Amino acid sequence: MRWxxxxxxxxxSTLVVCAQVARDFxxxxxxxxxNRTSRFQTFSNVWSGxxxxxxxxxxxxxxxxxxxxxxxxxxxGPRAVPPxxxxxxxxxxxxxxxxxxxxxxxxxxHQTMEIVQVPxxxxxxxxxxxxxxEVFADGRKLPSADEVDPxxxxxxxxxxxxDVFVVSSLGFDDRTWLDKFGYPHSENMRLEERYRRRDRDTxxxxxxxxxxxxxxxxxVSDTKVFRIxxxxxxxxxxxxxxxxxxxxxxxxxxxxxAGGKESKQ
Amino acid sequence: xxxxGTVTEWEFINPHPQIYFDxxxxxGEIAHWAAELLPTPSMMKNMKVGWSRTTVKPGDQIVLVCNxxxxxxxxxxxxxxxxxxxxxxxVAPGGGGVPGAAKGKQ
Numbered sequence: 219m220r221w222x223x224x225x226x227x228x229x230x231s232t233l234v235v236c237a238q239v240a241r242d243f244x245x246x247x248x249x250x251x252x253n254r255t256s257r258f259q260t261f262s263n264v265w266s267g268x269x270x271x272x273x274x275x276x277x278x279x280x281x282x283x284x285x286x287x288x289x290x291x292x293x294x295g296p297r298a299v300p301p302x303x304x305x306x307x308x309x310x311x312x313x314x315x316x317x318x319x320x321x322x323x324x325x326x327x328h329q330t331m332e333i334v335q336v337p338x339x340x341x342x343x344x345x346x347x348x349x350x351x352e353v354f355a356d357g358r359k360l361p362s363a364d365e366v367d368p369x370x371x372x373x374x375x376x377x378x379x380x381d382v383f384v385v386s387s388l389g390f391d392d393r394t395w396l397d398k399f400g401y402p403h404s405e406n407m408r409l410e411e412r413y414r415r416r417d418r419d420t421x422x423x424x425x426x427x428x429x430x431x432x433x434x435x436x437x438v439s440d441t442k443v444f445r446i447x448x449x450x451x452x453x454x455x456x457x458x459x460x461x462x463x464x465x466x467x468x469x470x471x472x473x474x475x476a477g478g479k480e481s482k483q
Numbered sequence: 484x485x486x487x488g489t490v491t492e493w494e495f496i497n498p499h500p501q502i503y504f505d506x507x508x509x510x511g512e513i514a515h516w517a518a519e520l521l522p523t524p525s526m527m528k529n530m531k532v533g534w535s536r537t538t539v540k541p542g543d544q545i546v547l548v549c550n551x552x553x554x555x556x557x558x559x560x561x562x563x564x565x566x567x568x569x570x571x572x573x574v575a576p577g578g579g580g581v582p583g584a585a586k587g588k589q
Contacts, residue, residue, distance in 0.1 A: 459497070460498065464496045464497050465497070465498060468496075468501065468519075471503070471559075472499070472501055472517045472518075472519050472559050475557055476517075476552055476553065476557050476560065477554060477557070478556075
């Protein structure tokens with residue numbers, strides 16, 4: 219419930235009263251299938267590959283960060299190379315990791331993110347790569363960096379800050395990219411995700427990345443907007459795995475051929 | 484570019500459906516080509532026209548409209564339009580060709 223002003227105009231006077239009105243959603247319930255609808259498939263609002271965009275922002279690279287960026291050869295964006303000549307981890311079915319699972323491959327209507335909330339945990343299921351990730355929200359503290367080994371999706375805890383679910387993470391494997399444009403990060407990256415259910419059908423996510431080895435200052439993402447998909451649960455599970463044998467064969471028979479490498483057909 | 488050929492293999496798998504086909508030139512020489520379509524989940528879910536593992540079969544006659552390969556002489560391309568045995572098969576949502584394919588990746 220929330221309080222909202224109601225305005226009634228009665229003849230010569232205007233009456234303003236406050237009344238309780240029912241909200242048709244629970245802002246602390248993030249569960250459901252969500253399709254991302256915001257445009258950018260990169261961590262932040264950098265050039266989209268579809269043309270220059272308003273608000274273009276370049277990443278605040280450190281020297282080392284810029285050097286790592288140059289080593290990453292993506293198949294998309296302004297630095298795109300033929301996939302045969304690239305090194306996108308996705309091209310070999312390597313795990314995409316967080317935050318890439320959140321901002322790259324979640325595209326309506328077939329690559330969705332499902333959020334499931336159970337006591338003490340939020341679980342995110344990603345259709346693309348059929349991956350999932352746990353966020354512990356049972357009051358535990360985030361371990362220190364030397365207490366965790368780096369892994370693909372990091373180590374995450376969550377808490378409510380008003381109506382915003384704040385996820386704090388560390389311990390990321392630095393082989394993943396932030397997005398399909400090849401933005402890098404180090405093992406010391408820390409990530410804060412802020413989820414807010416704006417209304418019954420809309421979920422917003424803003425991320426702040428802190429990684430002094432790679433970026434000179436905290437880097438804030440654009441606001442990712444997701445729309446709920448109530449039809450998804452009526453359909454069968456799509457099971458969109460990245461299958462290494464299929465990907466390898468495709469690389470040999472199509473990507474390498476298109477890129478001018480020796481034909482394996 | 485438009486290419487016509489005879490299907491030798493159809494792979495309806497991730498990450499992209501693939502058509503392999505033979506193209507005969509004016510002198511009768513045969514070149515083997517590969518074409519990819521949009522990502523397989525898109526094909527299955529967005530185009531409700533019955534794409535499946537049996538949509539295309541070896542021996543089918545196809546006509547493809549592709550972006551010219553980025554590398555001269557490469558015999559693989561991204562299909563923008565596809566005709567199988569004289570019938571158009573939409574390869575993108577909305578029933579048409581691949582939007583923005585000229586800028587897309589192969």
